[in-house]
Structures are given as C-alpha cells and as structure tokens.
Amino acid sequence: MQKFNILWADDEIDLLKPHILFLQQKGYDIVTVNSGIDAVEKVEEQNFDIIFLDEMMPGMTGLETLQQIKLLKPQVPVVMITKSEEEHIMDDAIGAKIADYLIKPINPNQIFLSVKKILQNKQLISEKTNLSYQQDFRNISMAYNDAIDHQEWTEIYKKLTYWEIEIGETENRGMHEVLETQKAEANANFAKFIKENYLDWLNDPKSSKPVLSHQVMKKHVFPKVREGKPLFFIVIDNLRLDQWEVIEPMLSDYFVSVSDDTYYSILPTTTAYARNALFSGMMPSDMARFHPDLWEGEDTDEGKNNQEEEFLRANLKRNNLNIRSSYHKIIQVSQGKNVLEQFNNMLKNDLNVLVYNFVDMMSHARTDMKMIRELAPDESAYRSLTLSWFTHSSLFELFKKIAEAGAEVIITTDHGTKRVNKPYKIIGDRNVTTNLRYKQGKNLNFESGKVFEIAKPEEAKLPKFNISTSYVFAVEDYFFAYPNNYNYYVNYYRDTFQHGGVSLEEIIVPIVHMSPKS
Known part of the structure; x- marks a missing residue:
C-alpha cells in the first residue's frame, strides 16, 4: 500500500488519539498540530497528501487557516471538521473548495472513509470499473453473436460506449485493449447486419427498421x-x-x-x-x-x-x-x-x-x-x-x-x-469520389470482402449518374487507398477520423x- 502523509490540526488534538492510532494502523503517517499557525508552518516545511482542519481553533480559525493553506498548496485536499452546523460556515468552506466536510462528533471509520474517498478514489473506481466490465464482457459478446435486430444493436453500442468512457477515465491500459478488441468484433458483426438488412429497410414496407x-x-x-x-x-x-x-x-x-x-x-x-x-x-x-x-x-x-x-x-x-x-x-x-x-x-x-x-x-x-x-x-x-x-x-x-x-x-x-487504421486498395477513374470511407463511380476495381457494395444504386435510393455507377462502402476501421503513391497515402490517413462508411460509430x-x- 502506498504511504500517505496526513496533517491534522485541532486545538484538542490529544482527545483524538484513538482516531490517530486507528489511521496509523491502517498505514497512514500522521503529523499533528494544535493551531492554525502551526498548520501553516508545517505546510510550508513539508508535503502532505491530505489535511484535516478543525474549524473552531483559537487564534487563526479553521477558515482562515484554510485560506492560507490554499495560497501555499492549492492542490492539497482539505477536510473541514466542525461542531457548528451553521449554514454560512458550510458555504464558506465549500466555496473555498474543500474536499470534504465533517461534523463532530466523528468516529474513526468516518475519518477513514473520508481519507479513502479522497486519496484512493481513482484506484477504487478503476478496480470496480474493470471488474464490472469483465462481468458484462460475456453478455455483450453473446448479444452481438446472436441474430439480433436494430434495437438490440443500439443497446450493444450504448453499452460499449458506456464502458469506453468509464474505462477511458482509468489508467488500466490492459482493460482498454480488451474493450478495443470487443468493439472491433462488434463492428465486424454490425457490418454483416447492415449488409443483410439495409436494402430491405428501404424497399420492404414490412421490414422491422430503425428511424433513418x-x-x-x-x-x-x-x-x-x-x-x-x-x-x-x-x-x-x-x-x-x-x-x-x-x-x-x-x-x-x-x-x-x-x-x-x-x-x-x-x-x-x-x-x-x-x-x-x-x-x-x-x-x-x-x-x-x-x-x-x-x-x-x-x-x-x-x-x-x-x-x-x-x-x-x-x-x-x-x-x-x-x-x-x-x-x-x-x-x-x-x-x-x-x-x-x-x-x-x-x-x-x-x-x-x-x-x-x-x-x-x-x-x-x-x-x-x-x-x-x-x-x-x-x-x-x-x-x-x-x-x-x-x-x-x-x-x-x-x-x-x-x-x-x-x-x-x-x-x-x-x-x-470512425477512427480508421487499415488500408483497402481500390482502383477507379479520375471521376471517382475522393472520400476515404465510400467510393461512387464506374468501373470500380477492388477485392470483395471487407466492403459493402451496392451495384444497383436505385435499390439504396441513391442517384445513378450513368449506367455503370456503383457505390462501395468501407466497413469496420478500413479506409480506401489507391495503389498510386500507396505508402505515402496510407501513412498520411492511417489513425485519422473519417466518415462515409459502415460502423457503429x-x-x-x-x-x-x-x-x-x-
């Protein structure tokens, strides 16, 4: 466990020995002072991870001490402890950006909870987030491997987005890579779903379809x-x-x-x-x-x-x-x-x-x-x-x-x-569209497979500019690249955000x- 240093300022500090011993047994180092002036001096001399301040100290009050500490070390979290329940004191303390506010009498577990919440918040959230995603991982995978409709795909994408944001706020790169792999698998299955259903949505009045x-x-x-x-x-x-x-x-x-x-x-x-x-x-x-x-x-x-x-x-x-x-x-x-x-x-x-x-x-x-x-x-x-x-x-x-x-x-x-990473070779004449995620034109030449081809634009309610016009859409995280000057083109556009194709995003x-x- 990482060692944390705590400064505790209270004019009745001797009465708090049970609380201090409790925290020391939990592995925290405690420095105690019995006045606001001494607290400010300690903050000038050394670094602390968290500071407990009694609001009702003689001489320099807790609020006055708080102002001095914030000038010296604005990033150090401060917990205000007071006997008073007066609203203006609470407002002043919260306005000064305290980390927590406790009202006496306090018990050791209350202090311990406040310390953990402030100092180990990120770690605890990260552990809980990773555990929860692991539990949901199998459910998501089973869902997109089943024959599902557009509403269920929406729910899958919402879940993946939720976990992407939650895991993105943690520092666990390993879990982030697991999620990226699952998103890639989901997108591969979603591309198949679109290929199988998109034209029906536009042409079959009886098909179950999303709002377009x-x-x-x-x-x-x-x-x-x-x-x-x-x-x-x-x-x-x-x-x-x-x-x-x-x-x-x-x-x-x-x-x-x-x-x-x-x-x-x-x-x-x-x-x-x-x-x-x-x-x-x-x-x-x-x-x-x-x-x-x-x-x-x-x-x-x-x-x-x-x-x-x-x-x-x-x-x-x-x-x-x-x-x-x-x-x-x-x-x-x-x-x-x-x-x-x-x-x-x-x-x-x-x-x-x-x-x-x-x-x-x-x-x-x-x-x-x-x-x-x-x-x-x-x-x-x-x-x-x-x-x-x-x-x-x-x-x-x-x-x-x-x-x-x-x-x-x-x-x-x-x-x-969509953030694209994989090039996909395509050949066309000079009139072919320049978009990286879809191509429209005549005599398009490409390897079939990781694309969604629409040979008859009228079926997709798309304009047909000449008799041999077709459309082809990149899926997953592919992007189209021409053979000419291929390496330069690929290096320039790899890892960029593009649109026009088929992906959940x-x-x-x-x-x-x-x-x-x-």
Missing part, C-alpha cells in the same frame, strides 16, 4: 412543434454518441431529458447525403429527382450542403407546417455570437434550426494538422477536446439562454465518425429531446 435520416424531422421534430411556443432543433455535425455522452452532463443543470434516443444515418454517412436527407425528409435519389435545382451531385464542384435551408423549407411545406421558422449555420465564432445577439427574435419563431460545424471541422483538422493529432491521439482525448470546445462555445451559451427562456430543444447530428447517432428545468 430522412424520417427524423417528421417523426422526432414536427410532432413537437407548437404554434407560439419556440422549439430549437440543433444539429451538431459529425457528433458521435460518446462525444454526446460527455457533453450531456453539462446540460443537466439546465435541462431534463424528455427522451434520449438514437436513429440510423443513411449511407453514405456524409454531409452531402445524410444531412441533406435529414433536412429534406427525402432519400438522395428523390432529392435529385424532385429538386434538381437544389441537389448537387458527385459530378459537380459545388458545395454539397449549401441548400439545407431550401430543403428544410420544402420539407415544412410538404408537411403542411405553415409556421414561423429560422435557419442558422454556425461555422465561425462570429456567427455563433450573432445567433446569441438574435436570440430574442428567435423566441418569436415556432421552430429554430441551427447547425454547428465545429466537431466536423475538428476531425478534419486532426487529419491535416500534426498538433491537433497530438492533442487528440485517441478516442478519450478526442472526447476531451470536444468537451473543452463545448464548455467555452457559444453553443453552450445558447443552451443556457434556451433554458432560461423556458423553451424546449432537440439535439442530434447527421452522422458519426458512423451510423447509430443520438437524438435527444430536452425540456428546461425552470
């Missing part, structure tokens, strides 16, 4: 629109379920979750297809057919998501929603500030749709910038970077304003992203309806 991108607004958003009561629909581009799970606790002070759900992104899992489907309420082939003036195909150089607002307007009209609405796309900091400035005007609308592009920009920046890749070398760090952005973002400020105004909000994304995405606490 083009059905989201009709099923999740439009039924909640009420005239005269503003609803905010926020789309955070390229947001994975695990990223949402680390953001959501920050909103719990302001909102309660009315429904916490998921939907399945259509293929390809990209902005051009999935997000346009989200806003238009149509599959890509229908967008190209009924809105040729809005749809930008792969054969054009125009931006593929510049017509979202027009697609949204057409969707509202088709669903007979004659309402006041607004649409905002936030790419730059100034645009986020403008939204906050216009907030009072937005409250006059029945529906406000906002798209925030930062997470997508971050994933692209991680590919192109070595510094970002070093800041986010793995999924845990990638989540941390997402949380850091959100904490200081105009979007978080917007959520606070929405809650304060008593409005409801629906949060979702268009697709997730790209396809199963969150959609959450929240109501303000106020």
Whole structure:
C-alpha cells in the first residue's frame, strides 16, 4: 500500500488519539498540530497528501487557516471538521473548495472513509470499473453473436460506449485493449447486419427498421412543434454518441431529458447525403429527382450542403407546417455570437434550426494538422477536446439562454465518425469520389470482402449518374487507398477520423429531446 502523509490540526488534538492510532494502523503517517499557525508552518516545511482542519481553533480559525493553506498548496485536499452546523460556515468552506466536510462528533471509520474517498478514489473506481466490465464482457459478446435486430444493436453500442468512457477515465491500459478488441468484433458483426438488412429497410414496407435520416424531422421534430411556443432543433455535425455522452452532463443543470434516443444515418454517412436527407425528409435519389435545382451531385464542384435551408423549407411545406421558422449555420465564432445577439427574435419563431460545424471541422483538422493529432491521439482525448470546445462555445451559451427562456430543444447530428487504421486498395477513374470511407463511380476495381457494395444504386435510393455507377462502402476501421503513391497515402490517413462508411460509430447517432428545468 502506498504511504500517505496526513496533517491534522485541532486545538484538542490529544482527545483524538484513538482516531490517530486507528489511521496509523491502517498505514497512514500522521503529523499533528494544535493551531492554525502551526498548520501553516508545517505546510510550508513539508508535503502532505491530505489535511484535516478543525474549524473552531483559537487564534487563526479553521477558515482562515484554510485560506492560507490554499495560497501555499492549492492542490492539497482539505477536510473541514466542525461542531457548528451553521449554514454560512458550510458555504464558506465549500466555496473555498474543500474536499470534504465533517461534523463532530466523528468516529474513526468516518475519518477513514473520508481519507479513502479522497486519496484512493481513482484506484477504487478503476478496480470496480474493470471488474464490472469483465462481468458484462460475456453478455455483450453473446448479444452481438446472436441474430439480433436494430434495437438490440443500439443497446450493444450504448453499452460499449458506456464502458469506453468509464474505462477511458482509468489508467488500466490492459482493460482498454480488451474493450478495443470487443468493439472491433462488434463492428465486424454490425457490418454483416447492415449488409443483410439495409436494402430491405428501404424497399420492404414490412421490414422491422430503425428511424433513418430522412424520417427524423417528421417523426422526432414536427410532432413537437407548437404554434407560439419556440422549439430549437440543433444539429451538431459529425457528433458521435460518446462525444454526446460527455457533453450531456453539462446540460443537466439546465435541462431534463424528455427522451434520449438514437436513429440510423443513411449511407453514405456524409454531409452531402445524410444531412441533406435529414433536412429534406427525402432519400438522395428523390432529392435529385424532385429538386434538381437544389441537389448537387458527385459530378459537380459545388458545395454539397449549401441548400439545407431550401430543403428544410420544402420539407415544412410538404408537411403542411405553415409556421414561423429560422435557419442558422454556425461555422465561425462570429456567427455563433450573432445567433446569441438574435436570440430574442428567435423566441418569436415556432421552430429554430441551427447547425454547428465545429466537431466536423475538428476531425478534419486532426487529419491535416500534426498538433491537433497530438492533442487528440485517441478516442478519450478526442472526447476531451470536444468537451473543452463545448464548455467555452457559444453553443453552450445558447443552451443556457434556451433554458432560461423556458423553451424546449432537440439535439442530434447527421452522422458519426470512425477512427480508421487499415488500408483497402481500390482502383477507379479520375471521376471517382475522393472520400476515404465510400467510393461512387464506374468501373470500380477492388477485392470483395471487407466492403459493402451496392451495384444497383436505385435499390439504396441513391442517384445513378450513368449506367455503370456503383457505390462501395468501407466497413469496420478500413479506409480506401489507391495503389498510386500507396505508402505515402496510407501513412498520411492511417489513425485519422473519417466518415462515409459502415460502423457503429458512423451510423447509430443520438437524438435527444430536452425540456428546461425552470
């Protein structure tokens, strides 16, 4: 057991000998003083892992001593012990960032529990987390090896995401590697599931299917629109379920979750297809057919998501929603500030749709910038970077304003992203799409197996640009690479976050309806 040093300051320290002996028997080293001044001197002289302070000492009080200690060693945890139950003393101590607050009379086990909670918290949580995951490991493996439906796959992915976050907060690399292996196996099975069922979802009215991108607004958003009561629909581009799970606790002070759900992104899992489907309420082939003036195909150089607002307007009209609405796309900091400035005007609308592009920009920046890749070398760090952005973002400020105004909000994304590591050779002409997780074009040449090929685009409700057009999607953590300059290409894109293909992370995405606490 690691040796911990404890400083205990109390003007009646002699009466606490039984407590001190108890802690010493448990392996802790205890230094005792009977005044605040002596406590400050000891803190100046040596290092302590935890400090116990009596609040009612003569001379320098416990609170005054606490202030001096925090100036000297702000990171050392301090436990305040007091006879008083006055609320202002408690408030002052908590405001000074104490680690714990105990009221006399105290017993040795109470002190011991406080010490363990503070000093061995990470170790105990890590041990419990690893044990709990080991117990759940077999259940998860059995589940994805059975013949299961889309709802059960969602539950498996939620479980894997939960354990990924929990284990990511521990220092047990061995258990992290076990989880990574299980996630890889799950993704291999999920790819088979998509291959077997995806086309049926689009063509067989009787098939059991999840909500897909083009059905989201009709099923999740439009039924909640009420005239005269503003609803905010926020789309955070390229947001994975695990990223949402680390953001959501920050909103719990302001909102309660009315429904916490998921939907399945259509293929390809990209902005051009999935997000346009989200806003238009149509599959890509229908967008190209009924809105040729809005749809930008792969054969054009125009931006593929510049017509979202027009697609949204057409969707509202088709669903007979004659309402006041607004649409905002936030790419730059100034645009986020403008939204906050216009907030009072937005409250006059029945529906406000906002798209925030930062997470997508971050994933692209991680590919192109070595510094970002070093800041986010793995999924845990990638989540941390997402949380850091959100904490200081105009979007978080917007959520606070929405809650304060008593409005409801629906949060979702268009697709997730997958960390890719395995190259997959493919050959095509110069008109083939450049995306690393899917290819669309004619005369595509590749080795069959670890891909999902759609030879007839019309079956997947995808546009067909010529008679031999086909689509092929990377699965698991593969990415497409051309034979030309192969090694450079592979080294550049390996260990980057990409989207467009088939994986749990790209396809199963969150959609959450929240109501303000106020």
